[in-house]
Amino acid sequence: MRGDADQRRPGSPTYLEGLLREKLLLLCCGAGGVGKTTAAAALGIAGARVGRRVVVLTIDPARRLCEAVGLPAEGAGGAAPRPLAADALAQLGVPDAGRLGIWMLDPTAILDSLVVACAPDQASVDAVMENRLYRVLREVTLGVQEFAAAEAVYRLIEDDTHDLVIVDTPPARNALDFLDAPDKLSWLFNRHLIGFFLPSSSRGFLRGKVHKLINNVFSRAFGEGFLDDLGAFLATVSVVFETIREHAERVKAYLTSEAATALLITSPEAAALAEAELLRERAAAMKLSCSGYVLNRSWAYTRGLRDPSTITLCPGGPAAARTGQAKLVELAVDHQRWAQRDRALLAKIRATMPGGFAIATPSYGAVETLAGLGALATHLVQRAESEGEQLARARKPSE
């Protein structure tokens, strides 16, 4: 990232730390089950440690994560982020200026609060809330999540009580939806479109024909009265939609600006790697910059681990100690093989990330405790270097 990397001294910031200091939004993308939410939380801690006021938005319900950082999982959604308590921050080594909030996306709460914010009066609020389709929509939340995610990101970037937003996106195939949500919205909640579904007074010839077709198809397929319901629904909530659309446009512009960058999170599994690559192409097509790769759950680290065959057993100990040790040695051979595989994989990924970083995190198992997340944050910041930084470090082996 910068030419002065070779002047880096021990303790000077790494590339990732630079991102945490400079960027306003980090988007964590990757396949499901690769540890995205955990990585997002650890990055949040790392951000707070450099003195920023951070909010981590998680799209998947992350009960365990909330418990780990001392937040009650029940009601962790709601309409605003929940701040970590001062003692949790202190335990994590966050300085006075640093803040960390966690926000679990609650599509229903977001939808409702938008209705209230957009409606001119209480009667209009009631009208929307009583609409049959709206009530089903807020209950089922099918397809609502992505729109709500865009709106939540909008609120976070507009709110100047935080200065770094970290977004944990839904699993891969849905993550693409999230990135697409603004475009989908601008189309779906377009006044012109809604016009087609409303009982009309004035319409041109062509538009009249389309309306007639819609009327014909919908009433036959979806039952008499459905189109009326839909029309009423669209009419009452069109203001809400319009607002979401405007906000989504702003989010899209923001995501593609200098302020934001994406990080790809993956595991060594072939399927996860393929999804990450797909997401990277998609991000590039959207002109969203991509700054790094985190290879989670890797076996790449073996330094400091002793060879179990060198352990001397007490003579006269149980037979199970000897056979157990022999089996441990077999497992050590497995670990060594996996370590080679994962290091090769990391090198390959790194080669595709010129200018960015690629980092492996160890396969600790569950790190969802306060101490575990803090350790992961330290690991990420210390090891996530750009190429230039690595070269510089290679020239100074003493570091």
Add this chain to the structure above:
Amino acid sequence: MAPVLDDLLRRRLILVSGKGGVGKTTAAALLTRLASRLGRVLCVELTADADAFSPLSHALGDRLSGEQPTELAPGIDGVLITPQKGFLRFFEQVLPARWMARAALKSKVIRRFLVSAPAFAETGALLRLLDLVGRTDKDGAPRYRTVVVDLPATGHALALAQLPRMLLRVVSSGPLRQVGSEGLALLTDPRRCGAVVVSIGEELPVSEALELVAGLRRSEIPVIGVLVNRVPRDPFDEAERAEVERLLAEHGPALGGELVARIARARVAEARLQQPDLEVARLAERGERGAALSAALAEEHGR
């Protein structure tokens, strides 16, 4: 054969879900291969567009599924379900003329509305699923003995499970309401339908698996059990385990120790799945990948 697999293979419709990354698709491929020994099988993937990557057909071999059922291997057809196709088939059935169905989906307004309005895309997928399950040969016999569906991950799968009931509430009359009834009848019929939740032996995936089981059962979908995937090989007997743990504690971190810890975590996680009304089967971790993996698993579990 493990009781949970045997039990699943008695159903016409097998639903496979679980947390992302646990090997849902591998499990779906395994069930597809096992089912193909009993009769013709259709394996189904849900997708937004037909050009998307198709993991399930990759897990079965070199041939790719299309929007129409395509033969992937002897006795195995694969299909990608898109909402558009579901609505097209549905419109063809309910509108008085085929041209009207085609015109409806030719209209950009209608097409885009159907795929982008919340819940409509999923409705299209349900329509297509019912259409495919109901396929018959010329003699009236069902075309497929078994239909295996590789569902999306937890949250989305739960939302899909609620869909038929939602249709019944929103649509007061007409053919779409009938689709809701048919969908509900099929998905909640323990003789025809069975769901299986896939997990791995780690804490979070097991928690999510248990939540998914509870959620599917709230929607009255018969959940047969859980498949624990990638179970690590455990070489130790109890005496050895105790000795090795003591060794590692005394002599500090050693190579192989993290694998010992992983085996211990898997044991703890699996113990949490031991519950009444929930059958559990284990799929051992293996070195193969892709189609070779599901073939080896089918070999191992088909006996």
